Amino acid sequence: MDRHSLISITWRRFLKNRLAVAGGVVVAALVLVAVLAPFISPYNPNDIDRRHILERPGISHLLGTDDLGRDVLSRMIWGARISLAVGFVAVGIATCIGILFGAFAGYYGGWTDRIITRFIDIMLTIPTFFLILTVIAFIGSSIWNIMIVIGLTSWMGVARLVRAEFLSLKERDFVTAARALGAGSLRIIFRHIMINSMAPVLVSAVLGIAGAVLLESSLSFLGIGVQPPTPTWGNILTLGKDNLEIAWWLSVFPGLAILITVLAYNLLGEGVRDSIDPRLWDSERR
Amino acid sequence: MLQYLLKRLAEMIPTLIGITLISFTIIHLAPGKPTDILTDFNPKITPEARERLEKYYGLDKPLIVQYGLWLKRIVKLDFGESFSTDRRPVLDKIWDRKQPLVDRRLFVTFMINVISMVVILLISIPIGITSATHRNSLYDKVMTTTVFVGFAMPSFWFALLLMLLFGISLGWLPISGLKSMNYSSLSAPGQALDRISHLVLPVFIASFGSLAGNSRYMRSSMLEVIRQDYITVARAKGLPEKVVVYRHALRNALLPLITLVGLSIPGLIGGSVILESIFGIPGMGQLLFMSVMTRDYPMIMCILTIGAVLTLVGNLLADIGYMIVDPRIRTHS
Numbered sequence: 001m002d003r004h005s006l007i008s009i010t011w012r013r014f015l016k017n018r019l020a021v022a023g024g025v026v027v028a029a030l031v032l033v034a035v036l037a038p039f040i041s042p043y044n045p046n047d048i049d050r051r052h053i054l055e056r057p058g059i060s061h062l063l064g065t066d067d068l069g070r071d072v073l074s075r076m077i078w079g080a081r082i083s084l085a086v087g088f089v090a091v092g093i094a095t096c097i098g099i100l101f102g103a104f105a106g107y108y109g110g111w112t113d114r115i116i117t118r119f120i121d122i123m124l125t126i127p128t129f130f131l132i133l134t135v136i137a138f139i140g141s142s143i144w145n146i147m148i149v150i151g152l153t154s155w156m157g158v159a160r161l162v163r164a165e166f167l168s169l170k171e172r173d174f175v176t177a178a179r180a181l182g183a184g185s186l187r188i189i190f191r192h193i194m195i196n197s198m199a200p201v202l203v204s205a206v207l208g209i210a211g212a213v214l215l216e217s218s219l220s221f222l223g224i225g226v227q228p229p230t231p232t233w234g235n236i237l238t239l240g241k242d243n244l245e246i247a248w249w250l251s252v253f254p255g256l257a258i259l260i261t262v263l264a265y266n267l268l269g270e271g272v273r274d275s276i277d278p279r280l281w282d283s284e285r286r
Numbered sequence: 287m288l289q290y291l292l293k294r295l296a297e298m299i300p301t302l303i304g305i306t307l308i309s310f311t312i313i314h315l316a317p318g319k320p321t322d323i324l325t326d327f328n329p330k331i332t333p334e335a336r337e338r339l340e341k342y343y344g345l346d347k348p349l350i351v352q353y354g355l356w357l358k359r360i361v362k363l364d365f366g367e368s369f370s371t372d373r374r375p376v377l378d379k380i381w382d383r384k385q386p387l388v389d390r391r392l393f394v395t396f397m398i399n400v401i402s403m404v405v406i407l408l409i410s411i412p413i414g415i416t417s418a419t420h421r422n423s424l425y426d427k428v429m430t431t432t433v434f435v436g437f438a439m440p441s442f443w444f445a446l447l448l449m450l451l452f453g454i455s456l457g458w459l460p461i462s463g464l465k466s467m468n469y470s471s472l473s474a475p476g477q478a479l480d481r482i483s484h485l486v487l488p489v490f491i492a493s494f495g496s497l498a499g500n501s502r503y504m505r506s507s508m509l510e511v512i513r514q515d516y517i518t519v520a521r522a523k524g525l526p527e528k529v530v531v532y533r534h535a536l537r538n539a540l541l542p543l544i545t546l547v548g549l550s551i552p553g554l555i556g557g558s559v560i561l562e563s564i565f566g567i568p569g570m571g572q573l574l575f576m577s578v579m580t581r582d583y584p585m586i587m588c589i590l591t592i593g594a595v596l597t598l599v600g601n602l603l604a605d606i607g608y609m610i611v612d613p614r615i616r617t618h619s
Contacts, residue, residue, distance in 0.1 A: 129556025
């Protein structure tokens with residue numbers, strides 16, 4: 001690879017940021033854990049063992065057992081799947097909606113822009129957690145419903161971002177050139193401008209995963225997320241709350257997992273942001 | 287200024303209509319009706335009886351008509367009656383005049399949010415400023431790390447840990463409800479103290495999440511402002527650093543923070559569901575949770591509307607704050 005190509009510069013800048021690399025490593029490890037869950041989890045996450053109820057962390061159960069004698073470590077390993085899936089799918093949905101709205105608003109301007117901007121403002125004013133709670137309670141808390149509802153209520157940031165990018169990019173010469181060559185609006189939007197506005201969207205998507213993971217776990221914690229016996233970090237924490245006085249390990253470990261995951265996505269996102277923003281390239285030498 | 291305010295107030299009306307229309311549609315389009323809960327467990331119910339029930343609740347009309355009727359009543363501040371068995375007016379459940387002010391649900395939620403907001407501003411602004419002025423010092427690094435961890439901390443988990451530590455292990459603070467069992471037998475100062483001690487953990491948890499983001503924002507915005515020419519001029523004039531920072535830089539540095547505060551209001555209000563359910567606080571969030579579970583449409587709509595109004599008013603206050611801090615905006619409008 002050319003040592004001075006944009007990608008290689010960006011990559012080297014990213015590698016220099018140790019925290020961001022650490023975040024990336026944690027995220028990669030999580031993906032690995034989720035994919036390999038059936039092979040690495042020491043027990044079946046749903047195996048009930050009445051003789052070993054609420055056992056402290058020890059050699060046979062590294063992170064202890066819950067109120068039905070299920071192995072907490074195994075449940076957390078399987079829970080990583082839920083958290084990962086919800087994070088990626090919900091953010092995927094939100095990003096697609098955000099890009100579409102943002103692109104149309106920014107490119108066409110005028111009434112299209114005014115209506116979409118108004119809609120974004122309205123969505124930003126609704127306490128979305130109220131809405132998510134209501135909808136999930138009504139349509140049922142399957143993992144798909146949760147992904148979709150989180151996605152449908154968290155696209156506004158991306159839309160604003162993309163709109164701003166489009167507003168500035170559509171005035172550039174390469175767009176005029178494309179138009180002069182006879183490219184249609186849709187082609188200009190999706191082939192020419194969108195490619196150039198992807199960097200900030202990528203950053204906001206990585207940061208958005210962190211938010212979605214937090215949201216999913218709080219829904220699970222309230223008892224309206226993915227339902228037991230499917231293990232999620234949030235619903236292990238609910239058990240932790242119910243057994244707060246006798247089983248601290250049910251509260252401490254899943255929470256720690258959520259914290260580390262969210263932290264990792266945030267560090268990764270900020271690291272990517274810093275390394276793809278050319279304006280920051282010089283400032284580092286200062 | 288007054289003209290601007292009136293314009294903003296007028297603008298709130300279409301927004302509010304938009305919000306309520308979206309909420310109304312979502313609630314009513316969701317599969318399953320509140321009458322199902324009443325009828326599903328009763329095998330003897332006939333289809334006719336079910337229809338009568340739907341008619342009674344006005345659920346048989348087309349959606350847009352239902353919304354129109356709802357809107358017409360709202361203008362008179364009539365949010366309807368709760369679908370639950372007590373059939374009480376919805377507003378009465380949120381704002382029970384028979385109870386002392388401090389026990390009314392809306393007031394409880396409102397108070398916790400306002401106190402949290404004040405705590406957030408009182409702590410995050412000084413942290414942000416000092417982090418910026420002592421950039422890259424040990425203090426700044428510790429603060430940056432804390433902020434990053436705080437940003438990622440799931441609030442409900444943090445609440446559990448604090449309950450475990452202060453409530454159970456140390457026994458310093460109560461972990462549930464708004465007042466103790468023996469509240470009525472306490473003296474007046476004792477009652478006040480009792481209430482405050484019940485609020486310490488919830489307010490701390492409610493503020494903690496935003497604390498991280500806001501102080502971070504304050505720091506970067508202060509760093510931005512301090513680089514500008516007029517600050518160099520102020521320093522060159524020989525002004526003491528304190529005056530430069532707190533009189534000249536602070537005003538401009540506060541601007542982005544005000545926007546952020548305005549934007550964080552929906553999150554705070556929405557978060558009250560989690561907060562109130564962890565700490566067993568009888569507020570609006572807890573009521574919403576219960577109403578959602580029983581599909582109490584009028585109750586849900588009422589709380590969603592109040593949540594939206596609180597957010598809009600909060601945003602308006604943020605804009606007014608913006609005008610107070612930034613004279614440029616005042617002269618433009």
